[in-house]
Amino acid sequence: MPSVEAGTAGPLTALSPIRLEFAQKAFIVSGGRLLLVRKSASDPFHPGRWEVPGGRLEVEDDLDLDDHIRREVWEEVGLKIDPGPPFHLWQWFMPDRADLAGRGQVRVVATARRCRPVTVDATLENQESDDHLDGCAWVPLDEAGTYDLIPSLRPVMRAFLLAAG
Structure with a gap:
């Protein structure tokens, strides 16, 4: 392989x-039910599919990881939660919509956490426009695996339900 001079594009760059x-x-369970949220028809990646509340870290604004998951859950479903331990780590890739050339990708590394609800009256009133949610439901644990989940969440849901017994 030819050598690469400093500052030039090599095979990886x-x-x-x-x-x-x-x-x-956030996997939030109350009374044997798991809170799921449904992506709206306007969602650019998974319209109409279900997932759990959560989102990406705002590096400059979130004080720590507990603050981050609390903020995401509050914004998406209006609940206050007590963050619990992580139980699964995974990743997915998606187009980088900020890349004007249209070639970039975002690698999202994620963790799933068991969380205890402090409040249980879910609402979508606090969501940001890019959340693209149009519904939420407290689903019995034995039915959660039957919902049409976003693909990257399916193995996480299986792990969660296995541990929940």
């Missing part, structure tokens, strides 16, 4: 740029 982001997902 010539590839599409990949930006790294961190996300957390």
Whole structure:
């Protein structure tokens, strides 16, 4: 392989740029039910599919990881939670919509956390426009795996339900 001069595009840097982001997902259980949220028809990636509340870390605004998951859950479903321990780590790739050349990707590294609700009256009134949610439901644990989940969440849901017994 030919050598690469400093500052020139080599075999790895010539590839599409990949930006790294961190996300957390909250598995909130109350009375044997798990809170799920449904993506709206306007969601650019998974319209109509279900997932759990959560989102990406705002590096400059979130004080710590507990603050981050609390903020995401509050914004998406209006609940106050007590963050619990992580139980699963995974990743996915998606197009980087901030890359004007349209070649970049975002690698999202995520953790799923068991969370205890402090409040249970879920509402979508606090969501940000880019959350793209149009519904939420407290689903019995034995039915949660039957919902049409976003693909990257399916193995996480299986792990959660296995541990829940």
